[in-house]
Amino acid sequence: MIHEYDVVVVGGGIAGLYTALTAAEQCRVAVVSKVHVTRSHSVAAQGGIAASLGNEEEDHWEWHMYDTVKGSDYLADQDATEILAKEAPNAIIALEHMGVPFTRNAQGKIEQRRFGGHTRNYGEAPAKRACYVSDRTGRAIMDTLYDRCIAKGVDMYNEVFILKLLFSSNHCCGVAGYDIATCEPQVFHAKAIVLATGGCGKIYKTTSNGYASTGDGFALALDSLIPLEDMEFVQFHPTGIYGLGILISEAARGEGGVLRNGLGERFMERYAPNLKDLAPRDIISRAILTEIKEGRGVEGKDYVHLDLREIGKERLAQKLPEISFFIKTYLGIDPSETPVPVAPTCHYMMGGIPTDTEGRVLIDETGTVLPGVFAVGECACVSVHGANRLGCNSLIDLVVFGCRTGINVAKHAKEKDLPPIPQQAESIVVDKVNSLLDCSGNERVPVLREAMQRLMTEKCSVFRNGDDLGQALEEIRQLEKRCLNVGLANKSKIFNYELEEALELGNMLKTAEAIVFSALQRNESRGAHYRSDYPERNDEEWLKHTLVYMAPQGLKTAYKPIAITRFPPEKRRY
Numbered sequence: 213m214i215h216e217y218d219v220v221v222v223g224g225g226i227a228g229l230y231t232a233l234t235a236a237e238q239c240r241v242a243v244v245s246k247v248h249v250t251r252s253h254s255v256a257a258q259g260g261i262a263a264s265l266g267n268e269e270e271d272h273w274e275w276h277m278y279d280t281v282k283g284s285d286y287l288a289d290q291d292a293t294e295i296l297a298k299e300a301p302n303a304i305i306a307l308e309h310m311g312v313p314f315t316r317n318a319q320g321k322i323e324q325r326r327f328g329g330h331t332r333n334y335g336e337a338p339a340k341r342a343c344y345v346s347d348r349t350g351r352a353i354m355d356t357l358y359d360r361c362i363a364k365g366v367d368m369y370n371e372v373f374i375l376k377l378l379f380s381s382n383h384c385c386g387v388a389g390y391d392i393a394t395c396e397p398q399v400f401h402a403k404a405i406v407l408a409t410g411g412c413g414k415i416y417k418t419t420s421n422g423y424a425s426t427g428d429g430f431a432l433a434l435d436s437l438i439p440l441e442d443m444e445f446v447q448f449h450p451t452g453i454y455g456l457g458i459l460i461s462e463a464a465r466g467e468g469g470v471l472r473n474g475l476g477e478r479f480m481e482r483y484a485p486n487l488k489d490l491a492p493r494d495i496i497s498r499a500i501l502t503e504i505k506e507g508r509g510v511e512g513k514d515y516v517h518l519d520l521r522e523i524g525k526e527r528l529a530q531k532l533p534e535i536s537f538f539i540k541t542y543l544g545i546d547p548s549e550t551p552v553p554v555a556p557t558c559h560y561m562m563g564g565i566p567t568d569t570e571g572r573v574l575i576d577e578t579g580t581v582l583p584g585v586f587a588v589g590e591c592a593c594v595s596v597h598g599a600n601r602l603g604c605n606s607l608i609d610l611v612v613f614g615c616r617t618g619i620n621v622a623k624h625a626k627e628k629d630l631p632p633i634p635q636q637a638e639s640i641v642v643d644k645v646n647s648l649l650d651c652s653g654n655e656r657v658p659v660l661r662e663a664m665q666r667l668m669t670e671k672c673s674v675f676r677n678g679d680d681l682g683q684a685l686e687e688i689r690q691l692e693k694r695c696l697n698v699g700l701a702n703k704s705k706i707f708n709y710e711l712e713e714a715l716e717l718g719n720m721l722k723t724a725e726a727i728v729f730s731a732l733q734r735n736e737s738r739g740a741h742y743r744s745d746y747p748e749r750n751d752e753e754w755l756k757h758t759l760v761y762m763a764p765q766g767l768k769t770a771y772k773p774i775a776i777t778r779f780p781p782e783k784r785r786y
């Protein structure tokens with residue numbers, strides 16, 4: 213079936229819905245999502261959304277911008293970061309006016325709490341900057357945006373898996389995919405496509421991400437010869453529930469929780485004397501793994517404790533009900549009485565599809581725009597997070613740049629005619645689906661997926677080195693070859709999840725290769741990319757963005773400069 217719209221947004225998380233809602237003011241918009249829209253990973257966001265409202269204590273957008281740039285280890289583009297920090301307060305008020313039920317303080321204002329790396333007066337002490345809805349902030353924003361989109365007439369196509377971007381003489385003119393319920397091809401013909409496909413935590417063994425976070429948007433881009441920017445920067449959140457990776461929000465430390473090693477020491481005092489447990493995530497994740505490596509894990513094992521006892525039963529129930537529930541459900545312990553075993557968990561992609569501050573996709577180091585395609589949210593890289601994202605800065609990125617992308621994509625759609633669509637749009641999908649269903653190869657999806665997850669976890673996570681990365685690249689390429697010989701046991705066309713998982717595996721392997729390839733080239737340590745063979749940051753050679761492309765001979769890299777406007781790079785001390 214072929215559907216015609218002005219704008220089609222692939223992805224129904226907060227980035228996709230905010231863009232769709234804004235664009236729908238001016239044109240006909242559809243959202244396409246491989247999971248039911250309201251199950252997108254954005255609903256899992258717990259702790260909050262950053263803005264210098266100053267409702268609890270003095271705050272300024274310049275302080276927010278400074279913290280974001282410093283947190284990024286000076287890799288963020290400062291022109292984009294300035295927009296993020298400046299527009300954040302109004303974005304929160306806009307959400308509030310739409311109906312997001314933010315938690316309020318005694319004066320009736322939106323309450324704010326502390327989060328890692330957010331400080332007052334350029335690093336003096338932690339600042340209360342995170343607005344929140346208990347510890348269900350993402351859910352509350354998603355529900356509100358979904359209601360608003362429905363009221364505005366945005367059409368939702370749930371459980372449709374997009375496989376390909378379509379082009380007509382270098383102008384993007386649609387996307388093609390299939391209906392997961394029936395395997396019927398679904399083609400969306402539009403004046404503009406917005407990619408809002410989220411992250412790819414599932415390429416690692418332990419992750420806080422949902423099952424749908426398989427990097428499909430990254431693979432769609434690479435297949436269309438669109439580069440990916442700064443893919444080597446993968447964030448590990450310090451506090452995943454040990455063994456499971458389920459997230460315990462930084463809000464737990466914002467509310468007073470502390471990390472302790474096997475000796476009961478509050479070890480972050482040694483690594484970040486000023487901000488301690490509220491230092492940025494890259495620093496805390498490395499500190500935890502260093503404690504473990506040096507034998508100070510709890511009972512000699514590979515975890516440390518998150519001690520929430522000081523917060524008290526009542527406040528835990530009020531401010532952190534969902535994570536208290538997770539801890540009770542998955543570990544069988546009461547966090548008000550017993551410390552919680554935690555270890556770093558793969559959480560967020562700082563890199564992604566390069567865009568300008570209006571969401572337009574850029575295809576080279578000189579900023580050439582690819583007409584008709586836009587990207588926003590975690591799959592995009594407008595570069596406000598650089599080498600390390602601060603907590604609560606993703607949600608505000610989705611809203612601020614979702615709004616800007618929505619305005620701009622609608623403008624684009626109003627100015628342009630509908631470009632023609634390739635005739636073979638439907639058959640591309642039918643051929644791809646049928647070739648997988650018909651293939652009698654002897655490789656199995658779960659086996660290859662596990663091998664990839666183990667490899668990425670062992671050789672390309674918090675600590676990296678050239679030898680490991682070189683080996684990882686070779687092994688990923690072998691897995692990609694084996695993936696061509698995958699056979700499916702389930703040949704049905706009705707809700708065939710094995711088929712979907714095979715397609716996702718192909719996307720994850722492409723993404724993993726781009727991450728490892730970019731990481732292998734960057735011979736320095738910056739933010740979340742720590743090379744034990746190059747432990748220092750090297751601004752002279754590496755103060756630049758990586759672009760990784762798919763070329764006929766395989767991946768290749770190029771580099772582009774960073775926008776530095778207000779804050780020249782300095783040493784990061786916390």
Ligand SMILES: Cc1cc2nc3c(=O)[nH]c(=O)nc-3n(C[C@H](O)[C@H](O)[C@H](O)COP(=O)(O)OP(=O)(O)OC[C@H]3O[C@@H](n4cnc5c(N)ncnc54)[C@H](O)[C@@H]3O)c2cc1C
Nearest residue numbers: 223224225227246254258259260374410589590604606607
């Ligand atoms: C547990 C957890 C807690 C977090 N807490 C916070 C927090 O408190 N504050 C904060 O700022 N950030 C937080 N983050 C980060 C933040 O939530 C995410 O970065 C953000 O929600 C990503 O939103 P998105 O709209 O870009 O994508 P997502 O919400 O991930 O949505 C992706 C969408 O793309 C669709 N899609 C993907 N591939 C395809 C395809 N091939 N075809 C069709 N559709 C496709 C999916 O179905 C989905 O609708 C948290 C993240 C996690 C995992």
